[in-house]
Amino acid sequence: xxxxxxxxxxxxxxxxxxxxxxxxxxxxxxxxxxxxxxxxxxxxxxxxxxxxxxxxxxxxxxxxxxxxxxxxxxxxxxxxxxxxxxxxxxxxxxxxxxxxxxxxxxxxxxxxxxxxxxxxxxxxxxxxxxxxxxxxxxxxxxxxxxxxxxxxxxxxxxxxxxxxxxxxxxxxxxxxxxxxxxxxxxxxxxxxxxxxxxxxxxxxxxxxxxxxxxxxxxxxxxxxxxxxxxxxxxxxxxxxxxxxxxxxxxxxxxxxxxxxxxxxxxxxxxxxxxxxxxxxxxxxxxxxxxxxxxxxxxxxxxxxxxxxxxxxxxxxxxxxxxxxxxxxx
Numbered sequence: 001x002x003x004x005x006x007x008x009x010x011x012x013x014x015x016x017x018x019x020x021x022x023x024x025x026x027x028x029x030x031x032x033x034x035x036x037x038x039x040x041x042x043x044x045x046x047x048x049x050x051x052x053x054x055x056x057x058x059x060x061x062x063x064x065x066x067x068x069x070x071x072x073x074x075x076x077x078x079x080x081x082x083x084x085x086x087x088x089x090x091x092x093x094x095x096x097x098x099x100x101x102x103x104x105x106x107x108x109x110x111x112x113x114x115x116x117x118x119x120x121x122x123x124x125x126x127x128x129x130x131x132x133x134x135x136x137x138x139x140x141x142x143x144x145x146x147x148x149x150x151x152x153x154x155x156x157x158x159x160x161x162x163x164x165x166x167x168x169x170x171x172x173x174x175x176x177x178x179x180x181x182x183x184x185x186x187x188x189x190x191x192x193x194x195x196x197x198x199x200x201x202x203x204x205x206x207x208x209x210x211x212x213x214x215x216x217x218x219x220x221x222x223x224x225x226x227x228x229x230x231x232x233x234x235x236x237x238x239x240x241x242x243x244x245x246x247x248x249x250x251x252x253x254x255x256x257x258x259x260x261x262x263x264x265x266x267x268x269x270x271x272x273x274x275x276x277x278x279x280x281x282x283x284x285x286x287x288x289x290x291x292x293x294x295x296x297x298x299x300x301x302x303x304x305x306x307x308x309x310x311x312x313x314x315x316x317x318x319x320x321x322x323x324x325x326x327x328x329x
Contacts, residue, residue, distance in 0.1 A: 041073055044127075044282070044285035068094075129141075183225065185277075193273070213263055262311050265301075272290060294319035294320075
């Protein structure tokens with residue numbers, strides 16, 4: 001498995017080595033980024049996972065790919081939440097992290113700590129993708145990469161920091177957050193979403209697109225009575241990214257596959273809408289999610305031929321409106 005940055009594959013020949021904290025490598029800004037990661041910007045998954053990420057931070061000095069991923073995520077987070085633009089640092093650290101991780105993945109893990117560091121790095125890169133205004137496809141690529149890395153490591157690894165982070169455990173956490181479902185406040189927008197999803201059937205051109213559309217319809221049908229249960233069904237949509245054959249995945253995520261791009265844009269908006277109920281008590285941990293998925297929808301629409309405009313009307317209405325807009329995003 002190789003992580004990919006956009007369409008480029010980046011591979012390093014130099015061996016991974018412990019971090020060397022010299023002035024030529026790391027700056028005072030980097031120290032600020034590290035602190036920001038530890039206190040504010042670590043990934044909000046797994047749920048209640050702060051102790052996990054504290055341990056990850058504590059061992060990061062031994063794994064250069066991990067520390068660069070942490071600094072990159074912190075830079076992206078700060079750029080969105082503050083007045084200073086750290087976009088250049090975010091991209092630089094991200095490219096370094098992917099470069100070094102690709103090299104590490106070409107060799108077996110030497111320790112449990114290194115295995116955990118690899119998983120932590122991919123998860124950190126995923127969440128950085130989720131902060132990128134043009135990162136929809138890259139986010140999906142990283143989801144697939146995390147699945148590949150985790151499947152290769154976790155079954156053979158005892159006492160991993162991430163051994164309890166499964167779809168099943170995540171769903172249990174979500175269900176434990178919500179003693180009562182609240183359907184009324186999102187019923188109208190979900191109904192409109194279902195109409196929009198069903199309108200997409202004629203433009204589906206592959207079995208994968210039809211199957212993915214079916215998952216979205218099922219999520220929306222379940223949400224009529226239980227947004228919380230519907231949110232747990234969203235795991236099926238994410239699972240598909242890891243289950244597809246490579247040629248199927250490339251076709252589905254191809255930016256010129258207009259039908260798939262529209263379907264994916266619908267998914268992320270649907271997921272957000274039901275999350276406002278299912279994850280209501282912790283939505284503050286995802287402060288930029290609405291702004292980012294709205295930007296993704298706008299970008300998809302921008303790249304569509306005019307004859308596809310009608311299929312993006314519901315995602316665009318959501319993106320441009322104030323419906324379900326949280327104070328933080």
